[in-house]
Amino acid sequence: MGVLPRVAVTEGARIPTWFGVGGGADRLAHPETPEQVRECLELDPGAKVLGDGANLLVCDEGVAELVIDLKNPGFRGWEIDDATGEVRAKAGADLARLINECVRRGLGGLEALAGVPATLGGAVVMNAGGAFGEIGQFVTAVHAMDRAGRQVTVGRPAIDFGYRRSGLSGLVILGVDLQLKHDDRATLRQRHLEVMEYKRDSQPLKANSAGCCFKNPTLTQEVKELGERGAPGQRVSAGMLIDRAGLKGLRVGGAVVSERHANFLVPEAGATATDVISLMREVERRVRERFGVTLEREVVVWERSGGG
Numbered sequence: 001m002g003v004l005p006r007v008a009v010t011e012g013a014r015i016p017t018w019f020g021v022g023g024g025a026d027r028l029a030h031p032e033t034p035e036q037v038r039e040c041l042e043l044d045p046g047a048k049v050l051g052d053g054a055n056l057l058v059c060d061e062g063v064a065e066l067v068i069d070l071k072n073p074g075f076r077g078w079e080i081d082d083a084t085g086e087v088r089a090k091a092g093a094d095l096a097r098l099i100n101e102c103v104r105r106g107l108g109g110l111e112a113l114a115g116v117p118a119t120l121g122g123a124v125v126m127n128a129g130g131a132f133g134e135i136g137q138f139v140t141a142v143h144a145m146d147r148a149g150r151q152v153t154v155g156r157p158a159i160d161f162g163y164r165r166s167g168l169s170g171l172v173i174l175g176v177d178l179q180l181k182h183d184d185r186a187t188l189r190q191r192h193l194e195v196m197e198y199k200r201d202s203q204p205l206k207a208n209s210a211g212c213c214f215k216n217p218t219l220t221q222e223v224k225e226l227g228e229r230g231a232p233g234q235r236v237s238a239g240m241l242i243d244r245a246g247l248k249g250l251r252v253g254g255a256v257v258s259e260r261h262a263n264f265l266v267p268e269a270g271a272t273a274t275d276v277i278s279l280m281r282e283v284e285r286r287v288r289e290r291f292g293v294t295l296e297r298e299v300v301v302w303e304r305s306g307g308g
């Protein structure tokens with residue numbers, strides 16, 4: 001048996017995130033094969049997994065755990081069966097590229113996620129989606145590694161997809177199988193454009209952020225101020241609550257609540273991750289005070305002491 005190449009590890013590396021603030025990783029690993037992911041988990045069973053960093057805020061102190069970067073060539077490919085509409089893709093595949101490819105081949109479904117920056121693995125862990133659908137609708141199986149280094153396949157019925165959750169976050173997702181539907185190419189292209197335009201019109205996509213910072217809460221008690229929308233059991237928009245609490249433009253240090261979409265927190269030049277975390281806490285406090293509603297974070301925060 002030959003000697004396997006050891007996983008490349010960079011010490012003291014920056015963690016690229018869409019927020020563009022925060023600290024780095026003491027050790028950032030760049031595996032190219034499942035065997036090298038196993039090696040990462042031997043080095044640190046509590047290792048953290050990095051996708052595209054589009055839903056991630058790293059604290060200013062950075063993280064001590066090994067960070068596994070899955071955006072390496074060995075984890076980016078896919079195979080598409082045009083006849084059946086089955087897609088087998090690796091976890092580090094760029095979601096936007098995969099959507100383009102599927103639209104080009106006349107395979108529909110994923111265009112509902114146009115404009116969501118993500119790796120496929122990150123999108124599945126978060127069950128990313130929005131007004132037009134969620135990725136979980138198309139997943140038939142997830143191929144992953146558990147913390148003991150065992151490769152597992154989780155079939156769709158065993159995956160607990162819900163609103164921005166999958167129950168898979170303890171695993172390292174290595175690949176995803178999807179089932180898409182044949183559709184007319186021109187219709188798909190049109191739908192793809194419409195979803196992109198909807199996002200462009202409603203969200204500040206060019207600013208640094210992690211998209212929506214908070215999940216849309218389900219009300220546990222009546223909120224009179226919201227009229228019919230305020231009945232218990234209703235899911236309401238977190239952005240609407242933040243806006244109606246008068247928090248657009250609220251600032252802590254260099255972090256500000258976007259004027260364009262109140263659920264986007266944007267770090268301006270010179271902002272720190274601490275500013276963003278303090279602003280999150282302030283928004284949570286004021287929304288709780290005003291409406292009695294507790295906002296849950298959609299953004300994953302990596303703290304030095306663990307968490308996330």
Ligand SMILES: Cc1cc2nc3c(=O)[nH]c(=O)nc-3n(C[C@H](O)[C@H](O)[C@H](O)COP(=O)(O)OP(=O)(O)OC[C@H]3O[C@@H](n4cnc5c(N)ncnc54)[C@H](O)[C@@H]3O)c2cc1C
Nearest residue numbers: 049051052053054055118119121122123128129173210211
């Ligand atoms: C401008 C903008 C717009 C956005 N719009 C939307 C939207 O419309 N809908 C939506 O749902 N989200 C949206 N988001 C958030 C983000 O795009 C999604 O949450 C996306 O799924 C994050 O994927 P990622 O690869 O960047 O994951 P990361 O941010 O890198 O990681 C997120 C979490 O997933 C874990 N993770 C990542 N990859 C793996 C893996 N292979 N195995 C195990 N765990 C993993 C990480 O450890 C972390 O806990 C937006 C973000 C931005 C910046």
